[in-house]
Amino acid sequence: MSTNKDYTIAITAADRASMERQLDEAVTHAKAQALQGGQQGILVTRINLNSFTVALSGTVRKTVCEGPA
Template structure:
């Protein structure tokens, strides 16, 4: 069974509850992959009020999650 999630994960929603749920799921998937690879941290990028991406990044130390805004 393949449990790898394709990263980056795009998160877009119109209400706060949906955004939070989708971000939690995306960060969980990224964490699983980060733990498997053991070399990158998680970067959550906000592109707008309701638009985010979640990805692994060499710029984030392993074991950490960082947020940034690009809007």
């Protein structure tokens, strides 16, 4: 299991629906990891048309959103 410090998920999607589902799942999992410790935020990076990474990063400010205002 990866620690918060080196937490990264790579995503490659075949279509838009798959991309959205995988990104939602990865961000949800990353959020749970970020809330467990540290002051890291979630960084989503588009590598190319259908590839992304979702990672915890100390360069991204940690904020907690609880839903629409």
